[in-house]
Amino acid sequence: MSLITDAPDKPTLYKQIRQDIERRILTGEWPPGHRIPFEHQLMVRYGCSRMTVNKALSELAQADLIERRRRAGSFVRRPQHLSAVLKIADIRAEITALGRAYGYELINRRLRAATAADRIRLGVKKAGKVVAIACRHSADGMPFAVEDRLIDLSSVPDAATADFANEPPGSWLLHHVPWTEAEHTISAIVADDRTAAALDIAVGAPCLVIDRYTWRSARTITAVRLLYPGDTHRLVARFKGG
Amino acid sequence: MSLITDAPDKPTLYKQIRQDIERRILTGEWPPGHRIPFEHQLMVRYGCSRMTVNKALSELAQADLIERRRRAGSFVRRPQHLSAVLKIADIRAEITALGRAYGYELINRRLRAATAADRIRLGVKKAGKVVAIACRHSADGMPFAVEDRLIDLSSVPDAATADFANEPPGSWLLHHVPWTEAEHTISAIVADDRTAAALDIAVGAPCLVIDRYTWRSARTITAVRLLYPGDTHRLVARFKGG
C-alpha cells in the first residue's frame, strides 16, 4: 500500500553530492554522530561553489538524515525511531490496484440532528446536522470492508444532497472537500454479530479497525470507522530510514 | 504515537513565501490544478531575487504540494491519497513517553541453525545461524506487548553474544545495527491460549499484530512479530495533507 521510491534522476552535481553522502551514511561508513566535512571542504572536494554544497546538505537535513548546527558543523543523526509512510489509499483505488473488481453498496444513509454521541465523535460542541452513512466495499464480490461514517453538515453542506448510492462517501469527500489534517487510529476488535454478518465472517473473528478523523483548518469534516477482516487484510508500510 | 509539528521558525523571506503559498493551497484559495505565479512574478511581488523564490517553490515541490513543469509553470497538485507518517517508536520509548514504568522480561533465547521456517521468515536462502528471542514488555507492571523475534546472525554476528536478559533486542539492534529499509505489516488476530497467558487477556480477545522486517542494504537483519492487546492499544498516525 505504500512505497517510497527514489526516482532515477539526471545526476546533477548537487544530487551527486547528496547521494554520495547518503550512501556513506546508509552503509554505516559514517556512523551516527559522525561529523560531515564542512561546506568549505566539500566545495573543494567537489570543485563547486558553497551554494551547491549547501543545497545538497539542506536536503539531507530536511530528510532528517543529518543535523546541522551553526558553528559546529553537520552531523549524521542517530537512527530515527522507526517511522513509516503509511499510505491508506481510497478503498476503491486500493482494490483496483490489487487487480480485483470493486463493488460498493450503500446500507444506510440518514440525515439527522447531531446526537450527543455524534457531537462527541466529531468533537464539536454546537448542535447541528449530520449525515450518518453505513456502507460496504467489496472486492470480486467478497466483502472487503464495512464503513460507518459521520459527516458534519456545518462543514460540508453539500453532503446533504450528495447521492451516496453510487459513489462511496470517501471518494466523494476526497473530490469535493480539501482536507488539511487527519488522524488515523488503528486497533483490533472481534466481530460482533452485526459486523460478522456484514463482512461474512464468523462472530468472534478478528477485525482490523481504522478510525479516521479529518479536519479542514481545525474544523471537523468527517469521522469514519472502517472494519476489515483481520486475518485476510493487512496494512503494509514500507520505508527507508537511517 | 506520532505527530508532525511545524516548528515556529524565524520568518526568513523564503519561508514566508513558502508558507504564504502553502496557506493559499490548504485553504482552497488556490485549488488543485491552479497555476502558481511564475518565479519572475513572485520575485517582483516579494521584492527578492529568483533564487529566493526558487528555494521556496523547490521545498513545496519536495513536499508534493505543487508540481513544477518546465516552460509551463508550477501547479497545485490534486489532493494526495491519504498518507500518514506512522511513527512506531521503540517500545521502551513509547511506554516512557506515556509516563508509565517500563518493564522488560526475557522469556526465551535460543541460538540455532536456521530451520526451513526461519529461512522463509527471514527471506534468506542459504543455511546459517539465527537467534530466536521471545520476550515481554510491560507498562506499570501490566503486560504491554509480547515480542517474537528472529535475528540473522550472518548479518549481525554480534547478536550471538549479546545479552538480551536486560536489554530488549529492539533497543540493542537500534543502537548496534544501522538499518536502511524496513516493512511493517499490521493485522489483527484473536489470542490463542499462549498469547492470552502472556498478555494476561482472555483467549479469543482481539490482538493487534505488527510484523516488522528490517534490512540493511538488501540484507535481512531481523524479523519481529509484536502482539498488543487490541482493545487497549492503539496506533495513532496524525498528519497533514493537501
Added chain:
DNA sequence: TTGACTTATATGTCTAGACATATAATCGTG
C-alpha cells in the same frame, strides 16, 4: 572553579547574474 564576556567560525540566507534544458506554442510545409 565558576561565571561572564569576547571572538572565531560554520551555517543560514540572499543577490544578480549565467547557461542548460525541457516543452508549450508557433510557424511552415505537404
Added chain:
DNA sequence: CACGATTATATGTCTAGACATATAAGTCAA
C-alpha cells in the same frame, strides 16, 4: 488539416560573492 521544425519561455542548476546569526571555544575576572 496533420505533422514536423523552430522558437520562446519557465524552470533547473550553478557561481562568486555578501552579510547575518548562532554558538563552540577561548579569555578573563571573581
